[in-house]
Amino acid sequence: MGARADAAPADAVVRGGAAATQEVLVLDFGGQYSQLIARRVRECGVFSELLPHGTPLEQIRRRAPLGLILSGGPASVYADDAPSLRLELLELGIPVLGICYGMQVMALALGGRVELAENGEFGRCELRVREPGRLLAGLPLEQSCWMSHRDSVFEPPPGFTALASSPSSPVAAFEEVGRGLYGIQFHPEVVHTPYGTAILETFLTDVCGADRDWTAARVAEDQIERIREQVGDGRAICGLSGGVDSSVAALLVHRAIGDRLMCVFVDHGLLRRNEADQVVAAFRDHFGVPLVVARAEDRFLARLAGVTDPERKRKVIGEEFIRVFEEEAARLGDPGYLVQGTLYSDVIESGGGTGAATIKSHHNVGGLPEDLELELVEPLRALFKDEVRAVGAELGLPERMVWRQPFPGPGLAIRIVGGEVTRERLAVLRDADFVLQEEIRAAGLYRELWQSFCVLPAELRTVGVQGDERTYGHVVAIRAVTSDDAMTADWARLPHDLLERIAARMVNELPGVNRVVLDITSKPPGTIEWE
Ligand code: XMP
Numbered sequence: 001m002g003a004r005a006d007a008a009p010a011d012a013v014v015r016g017g018a019a020a021t022q023e024v025l026v027l028d029f030g031g032q033y034s035q036l037i038a039r040r041v042r043e044c045g046v047f048s049e050l051l052p053h054g055t056p057l058e059q060i061r062r063r064a065p066l067g068l069i070l071s072g073g074p075a076s077v078y079a080d081d082a083p084s085l086r087l088e089l090l091e092l093g094i095p096v097l098g099i100c101y102g103m104q105v106m107a108l109a110l111g112g113r114v115e116l117a118e119n120g121e122f123g124r125c126e127l128r129v130r131e132p133g134r135l136l137a138g139l140p141l142e143q144s145c146w147m148s149h150r151d152s153v154f155e156p157p158p159g160f161t162a163l164a165s166s167p168s169s170p171v172a173a174f175e176e177v178g179r180g181l182y183g184i185q186f187h188p189e190v191v192h193t194p195y196g197t198a199i200l201e202t203f204l205t206d207v208c209g210a211d212r213d214w215t216a217a218r219v220a221e222d223q224i225e226r227i228r229e230q231v232g233d234g235r236a237i238c239g240l241s242g243g244v245d246s247s248v249a250a251l252l253v254h255r256a257i258g259d260r261l262m263c264v265f266v267d268h269g270l271l272r273r274n275e276a277d278q279v280v281a282a283f284r285d286h287f288g289v290p291l292v293v294a295r296a297e298d299r300f301l302a303r304l305a306g307v308t309d310p311e312r313k314r315k316v317i318g319e320e321f322i323r324v325f326e327e328e329a330a331r332l333g334d335p336g337y338l339v340q341g342t343l344y345s346d347v348i349e350s351g352g353g354t355g356a357a358t359i360k361s362h363h364n365v366g367g368l369p370e371d372l373e374l375e376l377v378e379p380l381r382a383l384f385k386d387e388v389r390a391v392g393a394e395l396g397l398p399e400r401m402v403w404r405q406p407f408p409g410p411g412l413a414i415r416i417v418g419g420e421v422t423r424e425r426l427a428v429l430r431d432a433d434f435v436l437q438e439e440i441r442a443a444g445l446y447r448e449l450w451q452s453f454c455v456l457p458a459e460l461r462t463v464g465v466q467g468d469e470r471t472y473g474h475v476v477a478i479r480a481v482t483s484d485d486a487m488t489a490d491w492a493r494l495p496h497d498l499l500e501r502i503a504a505r506m507v508n509e510l511p512g513v514n515r516v517v518l519d520i521t522s523k524p525p526g527t528i529e530w531e
Contacts, residue, residue, distance in 0.1 A: 021222065022210050023047040025065045027055065029073030029083050029101050032148075035348060036189045037071055037099065039384055040197065045212030046204050049382065050348060053083050060092070067095040067180075067208035070102025072187065076151050077104045077114055085109045095180035095207045097135075100149055103183030107174070110157035110181075117168040121147035124192055129164045133175050135182050135202055136163050145172075145186035145193040153185065180207065216390035220252065223379040223391075227256035231337050236377055237329055238339035240265045240291070241409070242279045245341030245380060247401050248392040252379045253339050254289045255395070262290045262335065264328045266321055269297025269426070270411030273434045282398055292331075296324050304421045308458075310414055310531035313421065317410045338374035344382050345485075405451045406486065408529060417531045419458020429456040431510050432476045439502045440480070440494075449492055450483035455519070455530045464514030466507075473514030476506055481528055489523040 024041055028034040028050050041048035051060070053070070060068075068089065075082040085105040090096055098106040104114050127145045129136050145166070153171040156162050160181070163173040172185040182203060188196030204210045231253075238250045240263045253261045263283060267276045276293065283289040303316050329335065380388050392402040408414060412429050413421045432454040440452050455477040464471040478499070483489035503516035519526075 021047045021214065021218070023049065023063065023065050024067045024069060024204060024208060024210065025060065025063065026050045026069045026071055027053045027089070027102075029053045029071050029105070030075070031072030031099075031101060032074075033187055033189050034071040035345070037069055039386075040189045040200055041069070041204065042214060042384070042387065044197065044201050044204050045214050046208075046210045047214045049344075053085075057086070057088055057092075060089075065094060066210050067097065067203065068092070069203075070096065070098040070106065072100030072102060072148070075101065076116070077101070077108050078116075078151070090179070090181060093180075095182065095203070097203050097207075098181075098183040099189075100147075100185060100187060103174070103185055104149075104151055104153060106181065106183050107153045107157055107171075110160075112153055112157035112160070112171075112174075113155035114151050114153050116150055117152040119168045120150040121166060121168045122149075123147065125166045125169075125186065127164050127166050127172055127186065129173075131161055131163050133161055133163045134177050134206065135175050135184070135199060136173060137202065137206075139195050139198060143195050145188075145196070146190045147186050149185060153183070182207065216387065216394045219383065219387065220255075220391050220394050223252050224256045227253055227377060227379055230375075230377060231257050231260075233260070234336040235260045235262070235332075236337035236339050237261075237332060237335040237374070238263045239325055240279055240283065241407075242271070242275050242401070242404070243341075243407060244385075244392055244397070244402055244404055245343060245388060246339075247279075247282070247341075247397055248388050248395065249339050249341040249377075249379050250283070250289065251287065251392070251395045251397060253377060254287065259290050261339070262292065262332050264292050264294065264325060266294045266296060266324050266328075268300040268317065268321065268324075268411065270300065270317070270413045270421070272407070272412070272437070273430050278398075278400065282401060286398075287396075292328050294324050294328055296320070299324070301421065301423060304413060306420060308419055310417075313413050314410050317413060321409075334373075336374065337377050339377045339379075341388075342378045342381050343388065344380075344384055347381060403447050405446070405449065407451075414529055414531050415453060415455050416458050417455055418460075425456060425458060428474055428476075428510060428512055429454060432456070432506055432513065435505045435509065436478060436502055439498060439505065443495070443498050445492075445494070445498075448482065450481050450486065450489060451528060452478075452480040452492070455479055462515045464507075466514065471514045473512050475515045475517060476510075476513050477517050477519050477530070478502065479519045479528070479530070481523070483523075483528070486528060489528050491520045491522055494518075 024046050026038045034050055038048040038050045108114050124144050125147045127143050129141045152169045156171050156174040160174045160176045162171045166172045169185045175182045186193055188199045236253055240246050250263050265279050284291040300320055303320050307313050307316055389402050412426055416425045436454055440446050457475055460475050461472050462475050480492040480494055481489040482492050506513050506516050
């Protein structure tokens with residue numbers, strides 16, 4: 001990737017605006033739910049970011065957070081390689097909340113007693129509050145919570161008050177109000193802890209004194225300000241894919257620098273019906289964003305002729321995409337800046353940390369030009385997907401684009417499986433997909449599904465009978481899945497009458513289709529796409 005990777009760290013991205021944003025930092029000890037803690041804190045209206053537990057103290061001090069949260073982690077505090085807690089973190093003069101492992105390392109560091117419990121606790125547990133103290137004030141004395149641990153705190157450190165217990169955790173919550181130190185053994189961030197959000201709110205508001213004013217509107221304002229600072233009076237280019245990330249990134253940059261942003265939409269002919277028109281209608285007509293549409297279907301189809309191997313298809317499409325994008329960019333002169341819709345989850349996932357500019361090619365339509373000397377503008381670098389949608393809605397992006405399901409960069413080409421991509425096959429698949437989407441939207445299920453689409457086995461024909469005549473036609477497969485992150489997925493239990501309607505419409509309305517099948521494989525063992 002030739003773009004200059006000198007993007008600012010996420011803290012500067014978020015906090016570089018006029019007024020510094022209040023924040024509570026989560027230090028990650030490797031827990032499965034660490035990301036979720038940061039999301040929950042943000043849902044409470046306080047900006048939060050995940051940092052490695054070993055983040056230098058100086059970096060934390062510089063950010064001046066209102067409080068720290070120590071996450072859970074998989075290790076036993078007694079394991080040889082268990083991450084330890086630097087006592088200085090507890091002496092920054094700001095409140096600290098330890099969760100699960102975070103509570104245990106705090107207890108151990110301050111002289112409490114942590115031991116392997118006779119029984120671990122995994123899943124729902126009954127919590128008995130003995131002394132609500134400050135952290136659990138106003139909550140029921142008996143409540144359920146969600147646990148995942150083997151070690152337990154048996155005695156709190158000197159000066160701490162034990163607040164609650166569970167069957168295998170003699171001390172399931174503790175606090176030392178004078179020093180601002182708090183710990184809970186259970187996970188407040190998961191939905192199975194019904195009072196989890198209330199506890200986080202108490203920590204954020206009563207203990208840390210946060211204003212809870214972090215909203216999508218604030219994010220938009222801050223980012224616009226920040227983009228103005230970065231780009232100055234320069235010019236930027238942005239590749240639109242029709243997806244929510246690149247759309248929101250482009251809108252923010254347009255608000256910041258106006259017509260000095262040029263968007264490029266490469267129509268490779270592998271899109272769903274009306275998709276290109278919707279992008280033009282939204283960006284050029286509605287928002288007045290300068291937009292170049294490169295209608296390149298013929299070029300892509302010519303390059304795809306005879307290509308049947310899925311990885312080869314991806315490569316060909318990726319290469320051609322870069323070529324078209326580069327040609328358009330060259331026509332615009334040297335724009336200087338390249339806008340990218342990189343999300344916070346991409347930053348975390350690729351281990352980039354907050355300072356690194358990491359580009360995940362999988363998420364960008366076919367990757368990006370190799371040798372464009374452009375500085376990256378990444379206004380979504382600190383945001384989770386749901387926050388991007390909220391910002392999109394705030395900026396007036398049409399609902400259809402805000403809630404669009406993920407769509408692969410190589411588009412319909414990798415849904416014509418086991419064969420060559422041809423115009424005729426694309427037309428059948430596009431029509432089938434249109435019927436599916438229309439029915440799924442009409443049934444009110446579109447947002448509940450991670451993805452819903454059709455697959456066309458390229459070479460397969462099956463026998464049917466229509467109007468007393470024998471037919472020999474295409475098979476269309478329906479794939480609909482639920483998922484949180486595409487890493488795992490479950491096949492969606494679509495209502496039978498909906499499936500019947502879809503199948504009937506496809507066979508009746510689409511010439512050449514005489515059979516419809518449903519994919520009922522989860523991931524793993526299947527993948528979401530067929531190839
Ligand atoms: P799989 O099929 O691996 O898909 O379970 C996981 C997610 O990634 C999407 N996907 C792609 N996205 N280029 C993309 O931009 C690709 O080549 C590609 N292949 C799969 C898929 O739609 C799902 O959301």
